[in-house]
Every structure is written in C-alpha cells, then in structure tokens.
Amino acid sequence: MASSSHTDAGALPVARPRYIPNLAHLRFAPTVAGLCLLLIVLMAIFAPLIAPHDPIAMLPAQRLKPPSDTFLLGTDAYGRDLLSRLIYGARISLIVGLGVMVIAIAVGLPLGLLSGYFRTLDAILMRIMDGLMAIPSVLLAIAVVSLSGSSLLTVMIAITIPEVPRVVRLVRSVVLSARNEPYVEAAIAMGTRLPALLARHLMPNTYAPLIVQGTYICASAILTEAILSFLGAGIGTETPSWGNMISEGRMYFQLKPSLIFWPGVLLSICILSVNLIGDAARDLLDPRLKKRTGA
Amino acid sequence: MLAYTLRRILAAIPVMGVVALFVFLLLRLTPGDPAAIIAGDTATPAQLEAIRTSLGLDKPIPVQFATWIGQLAQGDLGTSLISKTPVTTLIGQRLGPTLSLALITMVLSILIAVPMGVLAAWKHGTLIDSLVMALCVLGFSVPVFVIGYLLIQVFAIQLRWFPVQGFSSIVNGLGPFSQRATLPAFTLASIYVALIARMTRASLLDVLGEDYIRTARAKGVAERKVLFRHALRNCAVPILTVIGTGFALLISGVVVTESVFNIPGLGRLIVDAVLARDYPVIQGLILLTSGIYVLINLLVDLSYSLLDPRIRY
Numbered sequence: 001m002a003s004s005s006h007t008d009a010g011a012l013p014v015a016r017p018r019y020i021p022n023l024a025h026l027r028f029a030p031t032v033a034g035l036c037l038l039l040i041v042l043m044a045i046f047a048p049l050i051a052p053h054d055p056i057a058m059l060p061a062q063r064l065k066p067p068s069d070t071f072l073l074g075t076d077a078y079g080r081d082l083l084s085r086l087i088y089g090a091r092i093s094l095i096v097g098l099g100v101m102v103i104a105i106a107v108g109l110p111l112g113l114l115s116g117y118f119r120t121l122d123a124i125l126m127r128i129m130d131g132l133m134a135i136p137s138v139l140l141a142i143a144v145v146s147l148s149g150s151s152l153l154t155v156m157i158a159i160t161i162p163e164v165p166r167v168v169r170l171v172r173s174v175v176l177s178a179r180n181e182p183y184v185e186a187a188i189a190m191g192t193r194l195p196a197l198l199a200r201h202l203m204p205n206t207y208a209p210l211i212v213q214g215t216y217i218c219a220s221a222i223l224t225e226a227i228l229s230f231l232g233a234g235i236g237t238e239t240p241s242w243g244n245m246i247s248e249g250r251m252y253f254q255l256k257p258s259l260i261f262w263p264g265v266l267l268s269i270c271i272l273s274v275n276l277i278g279d280a281a282r283d284l285l286d287p288r289l290k291k292r293t294g295a
Numbered sequence: 296m297l298a299y300t301l302r303r304i305l306a307a308i309p310v311m312g313v314v315a316l317f318v319f320l321l322l323r324l325t326p327g328d329p330a331a332i333i334a335g336d337t338a339t340p341a342q343l344e345a346i347r348t349s350l351g352l353d354k355p356i357p358v359q360f361a362t363w364i365g366q367l368a369q370g371d372l373g374t375s376l377i378s379k380t381p382v383t384t385l386i387g388q389r390l391g392p393t394l395s396l397a398l399i400t401m402v403l404s405i406l407i408a409v410p411m412g413v414l415a416a417w418k419h420g421t422l423i424d425s426l427v428m429a430l431c432v433l434g435f436s437v438p439v440f441v442i443g444y445l446l447i448q449v450f451a452i453q454l455r456w457f458p459v460q461g462f463s464s465i466v467n468g469l470g471p472f473s474q475r476a477t478l479p480a481f482t483l484a485s486i487y488v489a490l491i492a493r494m495t496r497a498s499l500l501d502v503l504g505e506d507y508i509r510t511a512r513a514k515g516v517a518e519r520k521v522l523f524r525h526a527l528r529n530c531a532v533p534i535l536t537v538i539g540t541g542f543a544l545l546i547s548g549v550v551v552t553e554s555v556f557n558i559p560g561l562g563r564l565i566v567d568a569v570l571a572r573d574y575p576v577i578q579g580l581i582l583l584t585s586g587i588y589v590l591i592n593l594l595v596d597l598s599y600s601l602l603d604p605r606i607r608y
Contacts, residue, residue: 131313134585138547139565143318143577146569147325223438227551230440233569246440250555254459257448264441272436279432 030280033273040270044090053081055088055240064256076245076259077252085240086262092152092241093222093270099156100221101214104163109206111164112171113198117179122172129165137162138227145233155235159224163217170213171206178205208285215278219271226267242267296600296607303596307589314585315367318578319360322350333376333572346376350575372579377571382579385564392462393549393560395472399480400545401538404487409527409534411488412495417522419500427492434489439548443482443555450478460557479556483548487541494537498530505529531602539595546584 043050052072059079067074073082115125132140137159144158178184179202187201228234229243237244242263249259330346331338338346346352350373351359366373372382415427451459457478463471502508503526511525512518553562561580568576600606 127309128313130310131317133543134310134314134588135317135581136543136546136584136588138550139577139581139584142550142565142569143321143574143581146572146577147321147574219436223436226438227440227547230438230551231554231566231569233566246444253444253447254452257444260441260444264438264444268437268441271438272432275432275436 029276033276033280036269037273037277040090040266040273041094043087044094047087047091051081051084051087053084055080055084056238057081064252067258073262074256074258076248082245082259082262085245086242086266088240089242089245089263090266090270092235092239093225093267095152096156096159096225097218097222097274100159100163101218103156103160104167104217105210105214107160108164108167109171109203109210112168112206113175113202115168116172116175117194117198117202125168126172129168132162133165135162138224138231141224141228142231142233145228150234150236152235152239155225155228156221158228159221163220166217167210167213170209174206174209175202178202212278212282212285215274215281219274219278222267222271222274300597303593307593310589311586314582314589315364316360318581319363322574322578323352323356323359333574349374349376367582372582373575375568375573375576377568377573382576385576386561386579386583389559389561389564391464391560392558393553393562395465396476396479396483396552396558396560397545397549399476400483400487403480404484404491405538407484408488408491409495411492413499413522413527415492415496416499416503424496427496431489431493434485437485439482439486439551440555442485443478443552446478446482447555460555462556462558462560475556479552479558482555483545483552486544486548490537490541490544491534495530495534498533499526502526502529529603532599532606535595535598535602539592542588542591546588 052070057080059075062071062075062079064077065071065075065079071081071083073086076082076085111125115122140162141155141158144161145154148154148158184197184201187197192201225234225241226243226246229241230247232247234243234247235241237248245263246260246267249256249263253260330343330350330352333350334342334346351362354362370383372386374381375385378385411427411430415424418424447459451457458475461475462479463475465472508521508525511521516525549560550562550565552558553560554566557563561583565577565580567573568580
C-alpha cells in the first residue's frame with residue numbers, strides 16, 4: 001500500500017482505499033463495452049434487414065471467394081456470404097447467453113434460498129452441487145448434447161446445468177449471512193410465513209450479487225456455446241453461429257484465415273463486452289464482492 | 296490433522312457418488328430409447344439389442360446401477376461401442392499427450408501469472424496494474440480456440456518458428472516435443488494465467504494491508520523482501536486454491552486445444568466419442584476428470600496447514 005501512496009497519493013501518507021475501481025483510468029471501458037454490445041444486439045435483431053445475402057444460401061460457383069463488392073468479406077467453403085453469416089450468428093450467441101442466464105437463475109435462486117434456510121436440505125443439496133461442480137462444464141455439456149441431440153434448447157440446457165451450482169452457492173451464502181440479521185429475526189418473531197419471509201426479506205439481498213453473477217454466466221454461456229459448436233457438439237450446422245463458422249472454417253484455415261478470424265473477433269468482443277459490463281456492475285452494486293472474486 | 300485428513304477423504308466420497316449417479320442417470324433419463332440414441336437412425340434391431348445388452352439396459356435401473364458401480368470399483372469403465380476396446384485401455388493410450396500438456400501448462404501458467412499478479416499489486420493503481428488486469432479480462436474472454444489459431448497464424452504460418460499442428464511424445468526426445476508443445480501450452484495457459492494472476496493480485500493486496508506488513512516496513516525491511524518474504528508467502532493458500540479449482544477450466548481447455556492442434560490426447564478421444572456417440576467413453580472420461588478434480592482439490596485442502604502454519608486442525 002505504502003508504495004502506491006508514495007507514488008501517486010501526494011504528500012499525505014493517507015492509505016488509499018484498497019479496492020478503488022481497478023480500471024480507474026479505463027473508466028471508458030464499460031462505456032465502450034456497452035456500445036459494442038448494443039451494436040451486436042441491434043445486429044442480431046435487425047439481421048434480416050442488414051444482411052446483404054441469405055446466410056444459408058449456397059452458391060457452389062462462389063466457393064471461398066475473396067472479399068468483393070458483392071461479398072464484402074468473401075464467401076465460405078459452401079459459397080455462403082461470410083458477412084451475412086456473421087450477422088445472423090450474433091442471434092445464437094445472444095439467445096444462448098440470455099437464455100442460460102435466465103434459466104440458471106430461475107432454477108438456482110429458489111434452490112439457493114431453500115438451501116440457505118433449511119439446514120437438512122442444505123446438507124443434501126450442497127453435496128449434489130459439489131458433485132455437479134466437479135464435472136468439467138464442457139464435458140458435461142458435451143455429454144448432454146451427445147445424448148439429447150443438438151437442438152438450440154438442449155444446447156442451452158446442457159450449458160445451464162453446470163452454471164446452476166454457482167447460482168445456488170451464491171444465493172445460499174447471501175441467505176446464510178442475512179438470516180441472522182435482526183430484521184430477519186424480527187420478521188420470524190412476528191410470525192411471517194415462510195414464502196413471504198424468503199421472498200420479501202431474504203431474496204432482495206441476492207439481487208445485486210445475482211445481477212453481477214448473471215452477466216458472468218451470460219459471458220460464460222456464450223463462450224461454452226462457441227466451444228460446443230467448435231467441437232461439433234453444438235446446434236446443427238445449418239444454423240449460422242460463430243462457433244459453427246469457426247468449426248467449418250478450420251479445414252480451410254491455411255487457405256483462408258478470415259473464415260476463422262472474423263467470427264473469432266466478434267465472439268471475443270461480445271464476451272469481453274459482457275464481462276466488462278459485469279465488472280462495472282460489480283463495482284457499482286457491491287464493492288465487497290470485488291474483494292471476494294479477486295479482481 | 297489425521298482426523299481432518301480422514302474427514303476430508305470421507306467428504307470426497309459423496310461428491311464422486313453424485314458424479315457417478317449423474318453420469319449414470321443422464322443416459323437413462325434422456326427421453327427416448329438410449330440404445331436408439333446411441334446407435335443412430337440407421338441401426339438394425341439386432342444392433343439395438345447388442346447395445347442394450349452391452350450397456351445392461353435390459354435390466355431394472357437399480358440393478359444396472361449396482362452392477363455398474365461394482366464394475367467401477369474394480370476399475371472397469373466399460374467397453375467402447377465403436378472400437379470394442381475397454382475404455383481404460385483407450386484412456387491409457389491417450390493419457391500421455393494430455394498429461395504432459397496439462398503439466399507444462401500448469402507450470403508455465405504459474406511462472407507467468409504469479410509475477411504478473413505481484414507486479415500488478417505492487418504497482419497498484421498504476422498503468423501497469425490496469426494493463427495486467429486488462430490482459431486478465433482478455434484471457435477470460437477470448438475463446439481458447441481463437442487464441443490457438445491466432446498463435447498458429449503468427450508463429451507457425453508467418454514466422455515459421457513452430458509446426459502448425461501435430462504432437463511428438465516426450466519419449467521421442469525433448470526437442471521435437473517442445474517444438475510441438477509450445478504453442479498448445481501457451482494457448483491453454485491463457486485462461487489459467489488470467490485466473491491465477493487475478494487471484495495473486497487480489498490476495499497480495501489484501502495481505503499488504505495487514506499490520507505485520509506495516510511493522511516490517513516500519514523496521515526498515517527492504518521493499519522487495521517485504522513483498523516476497525512477508526506478503527507473497529501469505530498468499531500461497533488462496534493462489535493454490537484457485538489453481539485447484541481452475542483445474543476444471545484446464546480440462547475444458549485441453550479438449551479444445553487438442554482439437555485445434557490435432558493432438559491425440561484425451562480431449563480428442565472425447566470429441567471423437569461425441570461424434571460417434573460412443574457413450575461409455577464419454578462416461579469414462581467424465582468420471583476420470585471429475586475424479587482427478589476432486590483429488591487435486593483434496594490435496595490442495597490438505598496442503599493448507601503445510602503452507603500456512605497458522606492453519607491447524
């Protein structure tokens with residue numbers, strides 16, 4: 001601490017607050033991230049209007065063409081327009097990111113509330129969650145998809161399963177620390193019924209950390225979907241997704257790197273933006289959380 | 296300490312039990328006939344019957360589970376539906392590349408990440424700190440395969456320093472091995488480095504605020520010594536913990552990295568198994584990796600009191 005106050009805190013040896021926003025000079029980071037994400041969302045919503053070509057129309061005569069006036073970024077191995085596929089690919093990433101976030105919280109929040117409140121249930125539920133967390137998430141998702149087929153819904157469920165324990169643990173820890181607060185004890189003493197106690201007195205404590213955790217889940221889901229598609233265990237290849245495009249582009253990588261480059265760039269920007277927004281939300285909503293997650 | 300060790304080992308058993316039960320039920324609770332799902336659309340009734348018998352699907356579910364657990368206890372992970380080889384044999388054939396890659400990545404990550412985290416904490420609030428943190432966010436956000444192809448493009452295709460793909464076992468000499476393992480290791484290290492560097496920085500910042508650090512400085516201990524001898528040593532526990540929990544990330548990364556670099560390891564084994572719907576192999580690999588994860592975290596837990604004498608059980 002002293003070293004940093006020597007260098008930039010001026011004459012007074014006042015210890016600077018330990019957890020000032022770490023990207024202090026990069027305050028613009030969340031703003032830029034928000035703008036990027038907004039662009040991607042708009043791109044996904046208005047894909048049919050923006051995309052110059054049909055993303056799944058194959059033109060065998062136009063295979064692997066370099067960028068031209070007709071095909072701004074060129075075409076892939078099936079003669080499909082790369083730009084149009086990139087634009088449509090945003091849809092899958094966003095749907096999966098948001099969908100997994102919503103399902104994981106919808107399942108994890110009630111389980112976490114109950115687990116934090118009932119000791120016996122807690123013991124059982126936490127063992128189950130420990131078990132689920134021990135399975136590497138990509139492997140778990142691969143197993144689910146390989147068994148249930150590769151529809152958008154199964155991919156989302158497959159990605160959600162490993163995320164649920166993280167939500168449950170987070171909610172549980174918040175409930176455990178809140179249930180000894182005097183206001184909760186007062187509510188219990190007043191005879192508040194359990195559903196009201198959980199929903200009105202305990203649940204609101206979880207909102208801030210859940211918003212933060214939710215953005216991280218969203219980013220991780222987008223990443224996992226891309227990994228699944230890349231490995232050939234994602235949604236069917238007829239739907240353009242950034243992961244699918246990279247997977248198909250692998251064969252022609254040395255011939256035409258842009259087939260992998262562009263979806264990779266968009267994927268990275270998208271995940272990065274969501275992560276940065278999560279960091280900003282964390283700094284804003286819960287400075288203590290920052291300490292625990294170690295950033 | 297002995298009692299604690301025993302308690303921790305006992306606590307690992309239900310975790311593995313849940314993993315086993317989950318893997319077991321996944322196949323049985325999937326809507327539809329699991330044999331038909333595994334066999335695909337073109338299977339004949341005879342093939343379906345063969346799959347049912349080989350997986351024991353023709354018996355009641357509790358019996359199936361008991362038989363399966365019994366086999367597991369004897370180290371039998373079942374037989375591949377495609378190659379008809381025992382899963383343990385398949386894993387044995389592919390273990391080498393994955394193990395060497397994972398170990399190198401771990402060492403590499405720690406060597407890069409810990410100094411990075413120390414530097415960021417030491418120069419807290421400066422541009423260096425922001426830069427390290429930005430690199431960490433990048434490491435979390437850029438997918439492993441994007442990093443892999445980027446490294447291939449720059450270092451293998453343009454600079455021609457390394458071969459594009461492939462793998463050479465360490466038994467065939469250190470030269471070819473390091474030639475081919477460098478890019479995969481750096482690829483795989485990206486996310487691990489981000490994880491460890493972030494934790495190092497955060498816990499070091501925590502420790503640097505402690506009273507004994509102020510005392511050390513007050514009695515004139517050199518800054519370098521304060522940082523490494525007094526502060527960093529006390530961060531060993533959180534750093535080791537994140538290395539343990541990060542192992543799950545490493546496994547996911549291995550699967551992807553091996554596909555990018557065409558390395559014949561466990562990751563490729565599972566990808567091939569997925570494409571061929573070879574469920575016994577998928578099942579075996581999940582059990583194996585989860586088991587290693589539980590074991591690593593058990594060892595991490597047990598090492599706490601060695602690293603930090605203040606922790607006593």
